[in-house]
Amino acid sequence: MEKKIVGFHVDDLGDWVADLECGHRQHVRHNPPWINRPWVLDDAGRESMLGQVLNCKKCNMPAIPGNAKRVTCSPLFDQQMLQQQCSGPQENASDCWIELVVSQGELVYQRHTDHVEGYVIDPEFSAVIPPGTGYTLIPKGDVQMCFHYYEEQ
Ligand SMILES: [Zn+2]
Incomplete structure (x- = not known):
């Protein structure tokens, strides 16, 4: 499910994590040559990604019925x-x-x-x-x- 990025923070290991509008979080690591996200390393780059969407797999998890x-x-x-x-x-x-x-x-x-x-x-x-x-x-x-x-x- 596509969800907008509303913020960023750093986890305990120093990796960048995107905060999504649904309340879920997703790592946005820069780990070349496997994962290339140089934009995540600077303030302007992260700011430019606010409002962009990521596919939130966690939103696809079923919920336990209310009853x-x-x-x-x-x-x-x-x-x-x-x-x-x-x-x-x-x-x-x-x-x-x-x-x-x-x-x-x-x-x-x-x-x-x-x-x-x-x-x-x-x-x-x-x-x-x-x-x-x-x-x-x-x-x-x-x-x-x-x-x-x-x-x-
Ligand atoms: Zn989600």
Whole structure:
């Protein structure tokens, strides 16, 4: 979804992050020769990008229905448990909506629809897995996460 840039800030690692009108954030790194955004390094360059749009993938994440109540949580998974119990394609075969909450580190959540959409999930951004959704989880290093289950009332 195309969202306007409303501001910029620097993250803990010194990388530039764009603040989007939807409230989400997106890295706008300058990391040549792979990613070239020399404009992000100076005030005038950043100012010239205000009001421009970026594709906000986070806006494509489904939302848990308003009438759904949290019924239970999984134990905490670490990277090793994920690789043992959740490697390869998974499916939410329950009637519940599942919120995947990362408390430490990050992982890639791939949602399988007619194509595959990948999202980086971290402590600031959870995945929502509707009933019947196929997905794959790819831990990136040390990660801790759990599943919260929501039932529509
Ligand atoms: Zn957004």
